[in-house]
Amino acid sequence: MQDVSYYRPSSIKEAIKILSEHGPTAKVLAGGTDVIVQARERTKKITAFVDIKKIPDVMGLGIEGHRGLTIGAATPMYQIYNHSGVQEEYPAIIDSANIIGGKAIQGRASLGGNLCNGSPAADTIPTLIVLEGTANIIGPNGERKIAIEDFCTGPGKTLLQHDEILISLHFKRPAPFSGSRFIRFIPRNEMDIAVVNVASQIQMDGNKIESSRVAIGACAPTPLLLKEISNFIQGKELSQDLLENAAELFNNLITPIEDMRGSPEHRVDLAKTLFKRTMNDAVIRSNGEKVQ
Amino acid sequence: MVSTQKKADKTYKVIGTRPVRPDGVDKVTGRAKYGADIQLPGMLFGRVLRSPHAHAIIKKIDTSKALALPGVKSVITHKDLPTAADAALNLGETTDNLKWISDKVLAAEDALFHGQALAAVAAVDKHIAEDALALIDVEYEILEPVLSVHTAMDKKTPSIHDNMKTVDMIARFQVGEISETQINNVASILDLELGDLDAGFKEADIIIEREFETGTYHQGYIESHNGTAQWNENDEVTVWLSTQGAFNARDQLAALLQVPMSKIKVIPMEIGGGFGGKIPMYMEPLAAIMSKQTGKPVKMHMQRDEVLLATGPTSATYIKVKVGAKNDGTIVAADAYLAYEAGAYPGSPVSGGGVSMFMPYAIPNVRALCLDVIVNKTKTAAYRAPGVPAAAFAIESIIDELAEKLEIDPIAIRMHNAAEEGTRRHDGVLAPSMAVKELLEEAQATEHWNAELSDPSIGRGIAIGAWGNGGMESSASASINSDGTINLNTGSVDIGGQRASLAMQLAETLGVEYDSIKPQVVDTDSIGYTAVSAGSRTTFATGIAVIEVGNKIKKQIINRVATFWEIDANALKYNDDGSVSSPDKIINFKEIAAMLPNTGGRIQASIDIQATTHVPTIACHIVDVKVDEETGKVDILRSTALQDVGKAIHPAYVEGQTQGGILQGIGMALYEEYYYDDKGILKNASLLDYRMPTSYDVPFTEIILVEKPNPGHPFGVKGVGEVPIVPPLAAVANAIYDAVGVRPNILPVNPRRLSVLLKEKNNK
């Protein structure tokens, strides 16, 4: 473990001040399930932790009628998946939050941490993208908002400056007859990094696809929103043939790498399979039914 | 979990019951003392610098900057080790070369695998020690790594060890003279042959020849290696550590440190798993040398990545097998070629594989050619039935294919070829008592084997396997206290409930309550030489020692009661309940104990034995799998294990061994493997990416214990720890074939590999 100083500010302003003074080797500490490991394994140079969990603005979540859902950036996963409103209206968030690590990790890990850590295989980012999430950020120069699909710029890299803090994530109210689903593929049944993960969101008009969003992880330097897929299926009648044909687009849309977790060929095959499975489940959910 | 026991005839009072283990309370309350719990005044913390390259000449190591860091007390390299002779060192079960042991502890001229120890630091805390590692400058000349047995044996590949000659193995794990056959980078060779292969294959109606590969698998024990050493001014050394064999550790340390054995005291702490991997020495000698330099105790404790990188997993293997059979299923000839990766230094368990793979069968014409191949990977170590799971995967896959092609039931074909007492084996041995047929009969009768498969994507597989078990030396001593309780000391590290199984055997022998015996594992100063807790030998061999100690005590008690009653000892009888009686008098065990102090003093007995009457055991695994053909993912739905245990002393602990062995075997079949890049860098040295199955992946196994007693043990014990890991690899592969019609020949058959096989099938 590296020698680190620990700070626990109680306001955003104070936190930003510490981050600015310390420079880039000071890191925001939310659940710490990424950043403490990085400090211990010395994969990043870290000299200070700025623990934000005592700042009320980044903790907790709530749904405000038609205005949608806001989740504090450092809210732990277990609070998210135990929230009945999220369970009802944003089931893909539950799909994601439920599988991060195991019970112990879910007591600490946050959406903000998952997003800011910027892993290409992060299990919440595709979901946050298809639900059209926005990131609310405060820095020394004030507030700004970023669409989550633009947030990550490379492995471990994001648009966030070292002295900016992600305060919360916002999602609009889902449209009627819409549904969402996230599935990750791992060789085991828990405790694994995604070989591929896919989130799909769909809005139906009868049997016609009114609109959709599909995002994929672990197949590119960042999680990707695949507009080409949405364009291909938009306005068409839903059928398994349509999904099969759309799935073929993956051959050219992604060029995943070879690593210890998967081969390019296997990843493309998995992408197609997960796309079809998430779509079918999202359609089921758009009818107000549950998927197993 | 369902568990059934098919009992041997004899009835016992203590044996076969399920009492609480003596170490249970300490373990569940967290009070048990492991090596990591050692805290001594002034203790320093050591860390190891490891090679970032798989193959490199070490041109220079400069430790000056590290030594200058405040808080750093010692930095050592190979130069600080006593000069090690290039000579054989006998380690009981195995022989090794002292120079190699020394180079494995700290590399000398070259680094031969990614993670090899190059230098060690001792500092006032472990963070400073870690900081110091970054300050050690090493200059390398990077060489091309040799990463497979095929490249290693290629004539064009340079020798990893200059001047290394292929030697003949004279027995399992024992090496002898230089061989007539010289193969590049092959450290040793064992060629076992029985009958006439050509004639055998001529008789065959069908011949199947297949190639198989298995990955490098780590034992995955929870507790990582640790050791603390205190080198005193009078050159006496005390070492606290996690080991499977305190005496083995002591003797290795004595040879490496060049200190007399009597001056080294090894204190074995509680052990959090080993499975064969806690026999070699890694950091303990470094801790000792740094303690000598600083005068302070030095503690070292590996991190998980170091455990995976630089301790001894099992060999990755390449195995080619050809089997010929008649149309009625009779196997007439079998020819196996086994090339196992030893890692960077000699000593793979290839002979274990070559000997054991054919053990369940009576085959008249057999050959097994076993090669121990050097590659630039971490030196392998023993792992539960060393060498056998991979070899059984090969032969049991072929037997499954034979059964299918000949349209014979997979159990029937195995039954037809089953070895029995008196079968001549290719290692020259006449098989002793074997339970292959008994086990297969039980398998045939299981509900699982006869249950319908509910879905076409579900398949069922079966396989069997054998393990020879071990004997070796054990020492035990026991003393009777005046209140009738008994202290039992052994030198056998308790790695799987042996304190319980040994106390139970003494209780049964003496006719006393299990609870009246306090068993303890003691240090090397306090008991006679005892070999490692390995080879499934402890309950068997140390059990024999304990029984003989009991018999000695009984004899002394009879004599004492005879003196007390002033009657001839021949007129006395030692009863099953621990009492002694003459035709007209009786005295119970407690009363005997109470009168001892005043009739000549308390009684103590000790014994040293070398057990040789071990016999092989057989295991069978039946497994149902479901295959997701779109992703290549396999789920285990149901698992049943049958195991011949001789006699289950403590059935719950036997079942625990079976459960664990099956789980590890399934890990080898589906999940686990070392992933090296083309430079020989291990990419998955973490438990995130070195995937051991979790409780979500493998259901509880239903267990059927079959008891065919070993005639060479008073209670019939054979050994139970290792054999259950042997059959699951093939059983899972055979089940996958049953489900989707492709035969996995490379394990682990993870989703990525299976999806390739499925694509090939669909493109045909």
Ligand SMILES: Cc1cc2nc3c(=O)[nH]c(=O)nc-3n(C[C@H](O)[C@H](O)[C@H](O)COP(=O)(O)OP(=O)(O)OC[C@H]3O[C@@H](n4cnc5c(N)ncnc54)[C@H](O)[C@@H]3O)c2cc1C
């Ligand atoms: C055993 C284990 C299993 C895991 N399993 C999974 C898994 O299945 N799927 C998965 O996707 N991940 C997994 N992870 C990774 C990790 O748990 C997740 O990425 C988690 O969401 C990180 O959240 P955190 O709150 O712990 O982040 P932290 O570690 O606290 O922070 C992560 C990074 O984000 C920055 N940061 C955090 N919050 C903010 C903020 N509000 N503003 C600015 N910067 C911020 C930190 O400085 C740091 O760089 C696992 C980790 C472990 C240890």
